[in-house]
Amino acid sequence: MSKTTPEKQKKKAVTLFNSGNFQNAFEILFELDINDALAYFERKKWFENSFFWNDFLTDSNWFNKLLNGANGERFIYFYYAKSKIKAPYFEHNLASVLSNELIRVVRRTKAFLDPDRVHDLTKLNFSENDKPHQLAWAKFYQDFVGIAAKIQRNFEKLGESEIETDLAGCVIWLEEQRFNKDDQETNLLAITYSYFIQHYFNDLLVSNYAFNTTLYYEKFYEILGGKRRNPLSNYLNALHQFTNFKTRFLDSYAFDDNCIPLIANNQVQLRFKNQGIFDEWKKDEGRYWVVKHVYEARAAKIVVEMEEEGTLKIPKGRLPEDEELNRTLTIIEYGAMLLINELQLSQFECGNRNISYQPLLELFNGYIGNLKDRYERHMLLASEKATSFKNAFEVVFKQGQELDIIMIPDFLLSVDEFVARSQQAIPGISKTESEDLVDLFSYEPNLKKRFDFLAPTYNVWHQPFLKLKNHIFCPTFLLARNSLYYPFAQVLLKNNHQTKLNAAAKEMENKLANMFKQLGWQAEQLSAVDPRNKKGDVDVLIESEQLIVLIQLKRSFFRTELEEAYNEIETSTRKAARQLNEAEPYYVKQLESQKKSKSIHKWIVSTSFENLYNHYNGALKLNYFEIIQSFHVSNFDSLEDWIKYMEGDLFFKETAIKYQEFLSNIREQ
Numbered sequence: 001m002s003k004t005t006p007e008k009q010k011k012k013a014v015t016l017f018n019s020g021n022f023q024n025a026f027e028i029l030f031e032l033d034i035n036d037a038l039a040y041f042e043r044k045k046w047f048e049n050s051f052f053w054n055d056f057l058t059d060s061n062w063f064n065k066l067l068n069g070a071n072g073e074r075f076i077y078f079y080y081a082k083s084k085i086k087a088p089y090f091e092h093n094l095a096s097v098l099s100n101e102l103i104r105v106v107r108r109t110k111a112f113l114d115p116d117r118v119h120d121l122t123k124l125n126f127s128e129n130d131k132p133h134q135l136a137w138a139k140f141y142q143d144f145v146g147i148a149a150k151i152q153r154n155f156e157k158l159g160e161s162e163i164e165t166d167l168a169g170c171v172i173w174l175e176e177q178r179f180n181k182d183d184q185e186t187n188l189l190a191i192t193y194s195y196f197i198q199h200y201f202n203d204l205l206v207s208n209y210a211f212n213t214t215l216y217y218e219k220f221y222e223i224l225g226g227k228r229r230n231p232l233s234n235y236l237n238a239l240h241q242f243t244n245f246k247t248r249f250l251d252s253y254a255f256d257d258n259c260i261p262l263i264a265n266n267q268v269q270l271r272f273k274n275q276g277i278f279d280e281w282k283k284d285e286g287r288y289w290v291v292k293h294v295y296e297a298r299a300a301k302i303v304v305e306m307e308e309e310g311t312l313k314i315p316k317g318r319l320p321e322d323e324e325l326n327r328t329l330t331i332i333e334y335g336a337m338l339l340i341n342e343l344q345l346s347q348f349e350c351g352n353r354n355i356s357y358q359p360l361l362e363l364f365n366g367y368i369g370n371l372k373d374r375y376e377r378h379m380l381l382a383s384e385k386a387t388s389f390k391n392a393f394e395v396v397f398k399q400g401q402e403l404d405i406i407m408i409p410d411f412l413l414s415v416d417e418f419v420a421r422s423q424q425a426i427p428g429i430s431k432t433e434s435e436d437l438v439d440l441f442s443y444e445p446n447l448k449k450r451f452d453f454l455a456p457t458y459n460v461w462h463q464p465f466l467k468l469k470n471h472i473f474c475p476t477f478l479l480a481r482n483s484l485y486y487p488f489a490q491v492l493l494k495n496n497h498q499t500k501l502n503a504a505a506k507e508m509e510n511k512l513a514n515m516f517k518q519l520g521w522q523a524e525q526l527s528a529v530d531p532r533n534k535k536g537d538v539d540v541l542i543e544s545e546q547l548i549v550l551i552q553l554k555r556s557f558f559r560t561e562l563e564e565a566y567n568e569i570e571t572s573t574r575k576a577a578r579q580l581n582e583a584e585p586y587y588v589k590q591l592e593s594q595k596k597s598k599s600i601h602k603w604i605v606s607t608s609f610e611n612l613y614n615h616y617n618g619a620l621k622l623n624y625f626e627i628i629q630s631f632h633v634s635n636f637d638s639l640e641d642w643i644k645y646m647e648g649d650l651f652f653k654e655t656a657i658k659y660q661e662f663l664s665n666i667r668e669q
Contacts (some may be wrong), residue, residue: 536583
C-alpha cells in the first residue's frame with residue numbers, strides 16, 4: 001500500500017461525510033489504522049455527529065470492533081465529554097457489556113453533574129456491585145446543585161458594595177480562615193481565592209477598574225475593627241465549601257480508581273481499596289519538595305564556593321538578620337536557575353520581544369523572600385499567642401512601625417510604585433523588566449470567558465497578581481507562600497512559542513544522552529528520521545551488555561490537579577507508550593539476529609511529577625528532574641545499578657529527609 005493511500009481514504013471519507021453518507025464515511029475511516037483513524041476522527045470533531053452514536057454504533061460489528069479494542073474507552077470519553085448527544089441504545093449496550101469502562105469514563109468526565117445526563121445514568125441497568133456508583137452520582141449531583149445555588153444567592157448580593165470593600169473583605173476572610181491552620185488548609189484557601197477572583201470579576205463584568213487605594217484601606221480597617229460587616233463572608237464560605245467538596249471528594253472519586261463510594265446517612269463517603277496505592281498517590285506531592293531540596297542543596301554549595309572565591313558578596317542590609325536572609329534568597333534563586341536551566345530555556349516570549357528570565361527571577365524571588373520574612377514569619381509567631389487574626393495583626397503591625405517596615409496582609413501597589421520599588425531594590429533592573437514581570441505574572445479578567453466551576457483557568461500560584469488597570473493586588477501570605485521554582489518554570493514554559501519549546505525538548509534529549517556518555521555508558525540521541533525510528537519513536541537510547549533502555553522524553557507541564565494529571569495520561573503518556581511499543585520490535589529483531597539476550601526497558605521520561613512509577617502498556621513513567629538529580633545524590637558502579645536505582649524509586653526513598661516520618665505525616669492528612 002502506498003503512503004498516500006491513507007490520505008486518499010481520509011479524503012474519500014470526508015467527501016462521503018459532507019454529502020451526508022455517514023455510514024460509508026465512518027466505515028472507510030475506521031478501516032485505517034485505529035490510532036490514525038482516531039486522531040482524524042477527533043481532529044474533524046466527527047464525534048459531534050448524532051449518526052455515529054445512534055446509527056453507526058448500533059451495528060454490533062462496529063460496536064465490538066471499536067469499543068472492545070485498546071481505544072474503546074476513548075470513544076466512550078468522546079460521547080460523554082464532547083458530543084453532548086443522547087443515544088440511549090448506545091448507553092444501554094455499554095452498561096450491558098462494558099460497564100467497567102462506562103463507569104470509569106463517567107467518573108473521569110464527571111458526566112453525572114450534567115443535568116441532561118444524570119437522570120439517564122442513574123437509571124442504567126447495572127449489577128448490584130456497581131449500583132453504589134449510581135447512588136454516588138445522584139448524591140454528588142444533588143450536593144453540587146445545592147452548593148452552586150448557595151454560591152449564586154450570595155454572589156447576587158455583592159453588587160451592593162464597592163470592589164475595594166469586597167477585596168478588603170476577602171483578605172480579612174482569608175486571614176481569619178488560615179489562622180493557626182496547617183499548610184493543607186492554605187492550599188485549599190489558595191484554590192478558593194482563585195475561584196473568587198475569576199468568578200467575581202468575570203461575572204460582575206469588571207475590567208480595567210480604576211482602583212482607589214485610600215478607599216480600600218478605609219474599608220479594610222472598618223471591617224477588621226467590626227465597624228462594618230464583611231460583605232464577602234457568606235459568599236466565600238459557600239465558595240470554600242465547594243473547594244472542599246471538589247478537592248476532597250469529587251476529584252478524588254473522579255480520578256482515583258482506588259476510591260470506592262459508600263453511601264451512609266445520605267452522605268457519600270470514600271474509602272480506599274489499597275492504602276499502599278493511596279500512599280503512593282500522596283507521595284507525588286512530596287516529590288516536588290524532594291527535588292527542590294536537592295536543587296537548593298546544590299545551590300548552597302555554589303553560593304559558599306562563590307563567597308570563598310570572592311565572586312559573590314551577600315549584602316548585609318540594615319538589620320542583623322538581613323545578611324542571612326539575603327543569603328537564603330540567593331540560594332533559592334540559584335536553585336531555581338539550576339532547575340530552569342534543565343529545561344533548556346533562557347527567555348520568555350512577550351509579544352515580539354525575547355526577555356531573559358534571570359532579572360525577573362531575581363526580582364520575583366526578592367519580593368517573595370522579603371514578604372515571607374517581613375510579614376509571614378512575624379504573623380506566624382504572633383499567631384502562637386494571639387486568639388484571633390485581628391489580635392495577631394495588631395501585634396505585627398506595631399512591630400512593623402517600630403522597625404519602620406511595612407507589614408500588612410495585602411500586596412497592593414500601583415504599577416508605577418512597583419517599578420520604582422523594584423529599581424530601588426535591584427539597581428540595574430530596567431523599567432521594562434519590572435513591567436514585564438507584572439505582565440507575565442498577572443491575571444486580568446477576560447470578560448469573554450464565563451467562569452466554569454468545573455473547569456477553572458486561573459491559579460494564584462502561577463499568576464499571583466490581580467491587575468486592575470494601573471494597580472496590582474495579591475493577599476500577602478499567598479505571595480509569600482509561593483514556592484517560586486515550579487510556578488516560575490511553568491510560566492516560562494507557557495510563554496514560549498511551540499517552535500522554541502520543540503527545540504528546547506531536543507536540547508533536553510541531547511543533555512540526557514551526553515550525561516550518560518560522560519559516565520562512560522553507551523548512549524545516543526535518535527532523530528525522527530533515524531532508520532531505527534521508522535516505526536515508533538525513541539528519543540534517547542542507552543545500551544549495555546545486559547540491557548537496552550528506550551526513552552521517550554515528554555516536556556510536560558507540572559500538573560498538580562488530579563484532572564490535569566489524568567488528561568496528561570490520556571494524551572501525552574499513552575501516546576509515548578504506543579511510540580515505544582511500536583519501536584520495540586526493531587530492537588527485538590536485532591537481538592535475535594545477533595543471537596543476543598538483553599532485557600529491554602521502556603521509559604516515558606516526563607517533566608511532570610504525577611503518576612510516576614506506573615506502567616502504561618509496558619512502559620514505565622519516570623521524572624526527568626529526578627533522573628538528572630540522581631547523579632548528584634548517589635554514585636553508581638554501572639548502568640545496571642542505576643537502572644535498578646531508578647526503577648526502584650530509590651531517588652525519592654533515599655533522598656527524602658526522615659523518609660518514614662514523612663510518610664507517617666502523609667497518612668495522617
